[in-house]
Amino acid sequence: MAKSISITPVSGLSRLPWRAYLEMTKPKVVALMLLTVLVGMCLALPGAVPLQPLIAGMAGIAMMAGAAAAMNHLIDRRIDGLMARTYNRPLPKGKVPVSHAATFAALLALIGFVCLYWLVNPLTAWLTLASLLGYAVVYTAYLKRATPQNIVIGGLAGAMPPLLGWTAVTNDFHGHGLLLVIIIFAWTPPHFWALAIHRKADYAKVDIPMLPVTHGVEFTKTCIFLYTVLLALACLLPVLVGMSGALYLLGSTLLSIGFIYKAWQLKYHETPGMAMDVFRFSIYHLMLLFILLLIDHYI
Template identity: 45%
Template sequence: MGQPLVGQISTLAVHQILVGTAIALLALVLLIGAHLRVATPLLIGLAAVFAVEIPIGALNASGAPPAAISTLHFGVAGIAWALLVQILLLTRTAPSEAAAAPGAVRDVLRDYFRVTKPAIMLLLLTTTLGAMLIAGAGWPPLSLILLTLLGGAFASGGASAMNCYIDRDIDVVMSRTRKRPIPTGRLTGDQVFMFALLLSALAVVVLALFVNPLAALLALAGNLFYVLIYTRWLKRSTPQNIVIGGAAGAFPPLVGWAAVTGSLNLTAVLLFAIIYYWTPPHFWSLALLKARDYQRAGVPMLPVTHGDAHTRRMILLYALQLVAITLLLVPAGYVGSIYLVAAIVLGGVFLNYAARMYVEGTSRLAWRLFKYSNYYLAALLLAMVVDRALTR
């Protein structure tokens, strides 16, 4: 049955969890300090000290390090904490407009959190976790799960924040997005740009140091594809933006799979394909409801360029391909009858919504399909996990 999901955690695992938490704390402190424009030399110093501390800490936690390494580890850590305390004190007393406003820090953090698009992040992390839980012969270590999800959260948040930066001119025009932090002026484009770079860098650091290089490389590839290929190029140039750009959202299960196995196989590719073919029906059903918004912003989404009827037909076509691909996991030999029944039932409901929307073409059905597609993906992954857990 493999190792239990929750059991004894090694010293190295505890160290990795603490370092991951420290990285998140570092990002938070750098973010607050930079936004309040205080203690810039200290912020730079803290970032530099922490960059030195990571490899030293890794050496210290592996095996029996020399006494000099342990001493250096604690010394550098002490410097980092001293800088951290000093920065926190300065941010509490700095005479800045942001600091003077009641609840300013809380509001700033809320806005930075918003540009990470937490709903999308949650969905992507769900696919990462699902892939991790079915990839190995047993349950992966809890520390590996937490660190992979932390790195995945940084990657997703960084990509989404960069999307907000690049699309800031579009977001001002669209009613769905005009209340985001950049269009409203609560954050500047430069602030969000630097935040996006910070999160993306943290994602690579966490995954490369504490998971494995392949997981880090896949996360970086997914981010670059989403930012450069989809957001920067395809979104504004072709109605096939979602079809091609959907590949970016299919990288998280590959990251999860690679985190556990250190490699990719046919099942991982099928998981990628499931997300890839799920993406067009999901986003096109929303685009049907927001077609005027996209038209006003000059974004060539399929309903804008080819009309509602063609879009509904394409949704049905991709839904059929999606359901067919979900069933391929069974002959691939990685899941069994429990998953098969769930995939047939869930896919049947998906196809029913898509077929009814194709025939009736109502906004109500478009919205119901959009909402159901979220539940569908989560339920499908849950069925995979349950099937694997009962048949291992």
């Protein structure tokens, strides 16, 4: 009797609705994105970041990013239910009704936009809205199903966060902020194509024209390798314009060499699970790269 009582609350907690709504916002992805937002804020100013744009900017951008993720869940709910990676998401499993998911995404986007518009500045609010629409509508609803270059073109929306951080504290569309966008823009294809190789059968099953499905795995490996070289060049841009110094140059060079080596292994010496190794390495690469930018800025 005591045993059954102790188990029931735990299973009940695991089914709490808020967990499903939180999952729809892709919190891990948003957390990495917020790191790039923070770095964009810090690099935009020589001193400390003012408290109001820091807190309101991070909160508003996080809410709108979460709304974009929820819209992605909503639009992709049919194919998510057919793919091994995503079949257990809240909408395919019926944990959240479609109407509730749509309302949740709309409210989150609205609150985030109002927060940015009134507490930060209109420029950041409109740029963040453009990023949301670029990801949720242009990429998810159209490009993803239309072309194998989907992630290349659509990756621009996902590359915007550091620029959003920059504009949040300066109210200025500056070229140095765009350099940070270029880095993430170059990083996105090798990051996502590695995952697409691992999940090629899934994408083929639901007729999504990811590069490994339309052009083959070997061609995709070549593209990943070439993009890691392009990314290495993009990572040098902050040094070339004087945004960053020796510490960042050394650290980013080592990270670039590591990514290129991983891509070279995938292309010429692949072992089982190598594509996912490259995918995971790419996440740490971006995270450490932006931490280096931050540390270098204050040293």
